[in-house]
Amino acid sequence: MWKLYTDAACTQVFGGTLSTVHYSDHSEGSLDYVFYFADVERDPADNGAYLLKMPGGGNYSFTIEDATPGSGHETTEIKTALTSAGLDNAVPGAALSIGVSATSGVTGAIPIHVRVTNAVTSAGVSVELSLRKPEGRVYAA
Amino acid sequence: MIGSGVIGVGAVAGELGIISPEADLIQFNQNVKFREIEPSADLIVFEQSVGEIEPARDLIRFQQRVGSVAARRRLPQAYIWINGVDYSSYTALDSVSVSFNEDQSATASIFVFRPLDAVINIPSFHAKQIRIETHVDPNDPASDVFPLFTGWIETAQHDRTRRGIAFTCSNLRDERLGDEDAGQLRALTGGVYSNVTQVEDAKGRDYANELMKTVCGSIGYDRAGDRRFYNWGVAGKPVNRTLTGAQVAYADPSTEFQTRSSVINRVTVNIDYRYSLLRSISSEVNVYKERNLVTGQFSTQFGPRDIIDYKAFRRDLMIEKAQSFEPWETLSYSIYPLEKAGNGGFVFDNLWPVADTWCQGFKSSIARRVAQPVTESYKFTITAPQSVDAYGKTIDGTELNYALDTEYDEALWEEEFKQTRKRDFDAARAVAQASADNRRADLALAFEAAYRIGKKQIVAAHRQTHIRGSVHSIFPVDLGDVCEHDNRIVDSIGQITGFEYAIGNGIRRTTIRMTISYMDTLVAAPAENWAAPLAPGYPEADLVLESTAEYNADTEVRAFEINVAEIPADYTDELEPAIAESAYTLPLEINSITLVNGR
Numbered sequence: 001m002w003k004l005y006t007d008a009a010c011t012q013v014f015g016g017t018l019s020t021v022h023y024s025d026h027s028e029g030s031l032d033y034v035f036y037f038a039d040v041e042r043d044p045a046d047n048g049a050y051l052l053k054m055p056g057g058g059n060y061s062f063t064i065e066d067a068t069p070g071s072g073h074e075t076t077e078i079k080t081a082l083t084s085a086g087l088d089n090a091v092p093g094a095a096l097s098i099g100v101s102a103t104s105g106v107t108g109a110i111p112i113h114v115r116v117t118n119a120v121t122s123a124g125v126s127v128e129l130s131l132r133k134p135e136g137r138v139y140a141a
Numbered sequence: 142m143i144g145s146g147v148i149g150v151g152a153v154a155g156e157l158g159i160i161s162p163e164a165d166l167i168q169f170n171q172n173v174k175f176r177e178i179e180p181s182a183d184l185i186v187f188e189q190s191v192g193e194i195e196p197a198r199d200l201i202r203f204q205q206r207v208g209s210v211a212a213r214r215r216l217p218q219a220y221i222w223i224n225g226v227d228y229s230s231y232t233a234l235d236s237v238s239v240s241f242n243e244d245q246s247a248t249a250s251i252f253v254f255r256p257l258d259a260v261i262n263i264p265s266f267h268a269k270q271i272r273i274e275t276h277v278d279p280n281d282p283a284s285d286v287f288p289l290f291t292g293w294i295e296t297a298q299h300d301r302t303r304r305g306i307a308f309t310c311s312n313l314r315d316e317r318l319g320d321e322d323a324g325q326l327r328a329l330t331g332g333v334y335s336n337v338t339q340v341e342d343a344k345g346r347d348y349a350n351e352l353m354k355t356v357c358g359s360i361g362y363d364r365a366g367d368r369r370f371y372n373w374g375v376a377g378k379p380v381n382r383t384l385t386g387a388q389v390a391y392a393d394p395s396t397e398f399q400t401r402s403s404v405i406n407r408v409t410v411n412i413d414y415r416y417s418l419l420r421s422i423s424s425e426v427n428v429y430k431e432r433n434l435v436t437g438q439f440s441t442q443f444g445p446r447d448i449i450d451y452k453a454f455r456r457d458l459m460i461e462k463a464q465s466f467e468p469w470e471t472l473s474y475s476i477y478p479l480e481k482a483g484n485g486g487f488v489f490d491n492l493w494p495v496a497d498t499w500c501q502g503f504k505s506s507i508a509r510r511v512a513q514p515v516t517e518s519y520k521f522t523i524t525a526p527q528s529v530d531a532y533g534k535t536i537d538g539t540e541l542n543y544a545l546d547t548e549y550d551e552a553l554w555e556e557e558f559k560q561t562r563k564r565d566f567d568a569a570r571a572v573a574q575a576s577a578d579n580r581r582a583d584l585a586l587a588f589e590a591a592y593r594i595g596k597k598q599i600v601a602a603h604r605q606t607h608i609r610g611s612v613h614s615i616f617p618v619d620l621g622d623v624c625e626h627d628n629r630i631v632d633s634i635g636q637i638t639g640f641e642y643a644i645g646n647g648i649r650r651t652t653i654r655m656t657i658s659y660m661d662t663l664v665a666a667p668a669e670n671w672a673a674p675l676a677p678g679y680p681e682a683d684l685v686l687e688s689t690a691e692y693n694a695d696t697e698v699r700a701f702e703i704n705v706a707e708i709p710a711d712y713t714d715e716l717e718p719a720i721a722e723s724a725y726t727l728p729l730e731i732n733s734i735t736l737v738n739g740r
Contacts, residue, residue, distance in 0.1 A: 001367055004200050006285075011379070015287030015617065016365050017220075017274055019204040035201070041370070042329065052195055062200065073205055116203060123208045127227065131201040137192030 001042070002052055002102060002133065004035040010106045017127070022118035030117040032087065036109040042138070043104035050104040052136045059097040060136060062112070067128040072120060078129060079115040087115045103141065193325055206282050216279055218644045219289065221251060224269040228253050233305070237644040239273060239290045242654075243359045243620055246314040249273060249290040254305040261306065266297040271310050272366075275615055279649065287617045289642050291366030314361045319346030321368065329370050332356040337412075337545045337587035338594060355593035357600050359638075363619050371621025373604060374658070374730045375634055378623045382616075382637075384653070386628035390611040394631050396736060398659070399605030405538035406528035406602075408595035412519045413544040414584050417512040417577035418716065419554050419570060420682045424509075424706045426466065428459070428690040429502035432480035436694045450694050451482040453492055453499040462503065466705055469507040470560055477501035502701070507688070508560055511708060512551035512577060515716045519588070519674045521723040523595040526667050528603060528729060531660035538598055541591055545584060549577040574679075581676070588673045596727055603658045603729050608633060611652040615642055624655045633657055633734035657732035666728035677718045684712060 004014040064075040075093035233252040278284035292312035332352040339351035437448040463474035482490040639654035686706035
């Protein structure tokens with residue numbers, strides 16, 4: 001299964017929850033993170049043996065989802081890009097396309113840069129935003 | 142042409158005849174047309190790409206904590222999410238425990254307080270998904286959050302005294318494995334499934350269990366709920382976690398070496414394969430009586446005279462008989478024509494004018510087919526020489542016995558197959574033989590599956606030494622991770638086969654059970670020399686037998702006694718070729734361990 005890893009060598013699987021700490025005065029600024037999207041379980045020998053694609057073709061894109069749109073945190077607090085530099089010009093809350101396919105193995109790992117910029121001023125802990133991958137199809141390369 | 146010169150009367154050897162001049166009897170007009178060979182070729186090659194479904198899922202859940210700069214919040218020891226609802230603040234954080242063990246469902250238990258006078262709706266919690274997470278650093282809200290457990294509520298029990306609900310949870314490993322795609326499991330694990338060596342037509346979780354019997358590895362679900370497979374052993378794998386002296390608890394670690402009685406180092410596999418050898422047995426029935434058969438003599442005044450049996454046979458009856466040797470099939474026959482009756486140069490034959498209706502016998506070429514059951518027996522042993530040396534003897538495990546049968550309907554060959562209707566008998570027989578021996582592929586799969594089952598039993602029997610240690614912190618580990626003990630008590634590298642998380646009052650503890658394969662031997666690991674046993678090949682299937690036909694001239698009988706060949710039992714009863722025996726050696730991983738009687 002394609003997952004996020006926290007290291008480029010894809011040895012540390014990301015736990016799934018990204019905990020960020022913000023201040024009501026937004027003094028922390030934007031928080032940047034990088035993950036690696038890969039499937040090393042299916043291709044441990046790093047042969048690039050499999051391709052992940054959309055079922056009907058087209059680009060495979062991640063989307064920002066909001067469990068409670070219109071209240072609390074909004075998807076525009078999240079930016080995603082394939083490069084660190086790309087974060088600056090990324091559209092807040094926009095989907096991130098990784099192209100028509102992803103290739104299995106460590107070599108095929110795709111860096112996913114994430115920037116979290118809080119816009120909420122009231123104190124609280126919230127888990128309502130998520131970065132979601134769509135259902136895909138895995139084919140032999 | 143030689144003839145007697147008299148119409149309707151044939152020439153007799155030694156008598157005068159008319160010599161006819163040489164002439165062409167037939168002019169062959171042979172029109173040979175060029176036949177162009179149209180070679181066979183693939184018209185369409187189908188390249189079929191089958192896609193596995195990669196499910197949609199959340200890659201990142203953003204847990205955003207907003208507070209004032211000066212505020213310092215106490216972090217929960219663990220986050221509890223039940224069916225997407227945050228129960229962290231209701232959870233008794235002195236009683237969170239999580240347990241993972243190899244090849245078992247992971248379990249967790251928590252206690253959730255409920256407000257006084259609140260309605261307790263126990264069924265509403267049943268089977269709901271639960272996720273337990275925690276920070277790597279419980280004092281740093283920005284530290285990584287990682288899952289401890291993802292599963293479903295197994296039981297929810299109201300505790301009136303504590304005023305809350307005690308939950309036990311499971312990750313439903315077996316059930317979920319049963320829902321996995323069989324092809325994906327095979328591809329992921331490299332396992333094989335054979336209806337011969339494993340439970341027949343296994344489906345769902347049974348299939349997963351049967352498949353894993355052939356894999357030296359384990360499969361389950363990790364803390365995040367994702368499927369996880371790993372091969373047993375540590376060779377060639379990086380160390381994921383090192384437990385130094387400062388990390389392991391004071392009273393730890395402890396070691397538990399495997400028991401002697403659990404060791405096996407040889408497994409014997411017996412596989413019987415039964416098919417039908419399609420034999421073709423041929424014979425010839427030669428039924429002939431000479432027309433002027435001298436059967437004796439009698440004395441006369443002119444001297445002795447022969448007693449002659451002039452009997453001839455109705456041609457139509459002979460033709461019928463020539464084709465009537467059921468269950469033998471008559472392939473061809475010929476009729477011995479009527480011979481002229483006579484004695485001393487005199488012809489006195491009242492049959493001769495109708496010679497076409499009489500004959501002296503026939504010769505039939507007959508064939509019969511027998512589908513002879515053949516049972517090939519294969520026996521192979523899998524032995525771990527390192528273990529034999531370490532324990533001083535060969536210790537046999539339970540023999541693995543399997544059998545498979547083609548269940549061929551013998552009537553197809555013996556009765557329904559007709560040789561005379563086949564333009565190319567050899568090709569037709571080859572097709573029939575393939576049908577009567579159509580489980581060779583299953584046999585090959587059974588060989589491999591049986592070998593792998595035996596191999597896993599031996600490897601598992603040596604993977605029973607455990608080192609248990611506790612660390613006073615919570616950190617992410619997974620089953621199958623390679624762990625190194627490098628502390629004051631133990632120095633060894635093994636594989637994590639169990640771990641527990643415990644969060645209580647002032648307690649954050651991870652207990653790890655590491656397993657090693659250890660034995661005391663200097664014997665070098667042998668090469669694994671598995672290769673499927675070779676089939677002995679078909680015995681000679683064609684057979685020619687002798688049939689006899691004798692004319693009984695007894696005046697009371699004057700008939701043929703025909704004895705069609707009897708097929709010897711060797712060609713009909715079950716045939717058992719010599720057992721094909723093979724021996725394979727299995728290398729075992731040896732993980733060294735140094736124990737120090739430390740303080």
